[in-house]
Amino acid sequence: MGFKTAKKGDVIYFSSSDVPRVFVLKKGAIKIVSLDEDGNETIKDIIQKGDLFGELELESDKDSNEYAKALTSEVSICSFLLSDFENLLLKYPNLALSYTKFVGLKMKRLKNSYANLMSKDARTRLLTFLKDWSEREGRKEGNKITIDNYLTQNDIAQIICTSRQTATLLLKELEENGLMYYGRKEIIIEDISKL
Structure with missing residues (x-):
């Protein structure tokens, strides 16, 4: 596990990095931003204290062009290599269950956002x-x-x-x-x- 701090506006990670990682936000808030072919930014998600982000699908996506950027003055994160995170999930079933619930809540939020976009x-x-x-x-x-x-x-x-x-x-x-x-x-x- 590694720890990192960042200030407002700092880029924390790129999805296209060679070493896939999973991050846990310990303090502050960040935004996940996607870049299109023309260089236009689109906010995909706002990450808050306690949330996971990074290679959450547990497989590396080299074609994804997104990054995380600090939104608050003080941001603190810890990170795991994707392989280490997978080993933790295998070793600790309670963590795997919590991770499954987290992913389920993320899916529910996406579904609600899509429904809001279509109907409101x-x-x-x-x-x-x-x-x-x-x-x-x-x-x-x-x-x-x-x-x-x-x-x-x-x-x-x-x-x-x-x-x-x-x-x-x-x-x-x-x-x-x-x-x-x-x-x-x-x-x-x-x-x-x-x-």
Whole structure:
């Protein structure tokens, strides 16, 4: 196992590296970004403390063109060689069961994201994202929730599958209606029950 720290904006790993690894995020938040043939970035996932990322399919994909980038000021990860991780799963059945549950939850999140994309408008997808984010990371004071903001408006737009302009308009609309405050460092949702 190896440990690594990173600062905001640092690239943590590339999927095309010669030595496939599995990572566990110990502190902070990162985004998994995919690059297309034209060099355009697309956010595939936001990884938070305790999540696994890397070669999760337990086989190396040399054609994949993705990387992980630190979103918060302090990121700490530990990593395993893919072969060592596979051996751990064989040696400790409880770990293998936990890993299976983790992969199942990831699949469920992907399924829900796809369903939201197909059946909900951009505003509803934004509200759903804000509720999920506040549930995972928000600090609650009654119905008021404060979230440390490490995402740009463009990041949020990619997560909810809309343009940056649409995301910006929707965030401004929520602010104008007094439902939330969006700042570079934090997001304050005045009353989560009204979202």
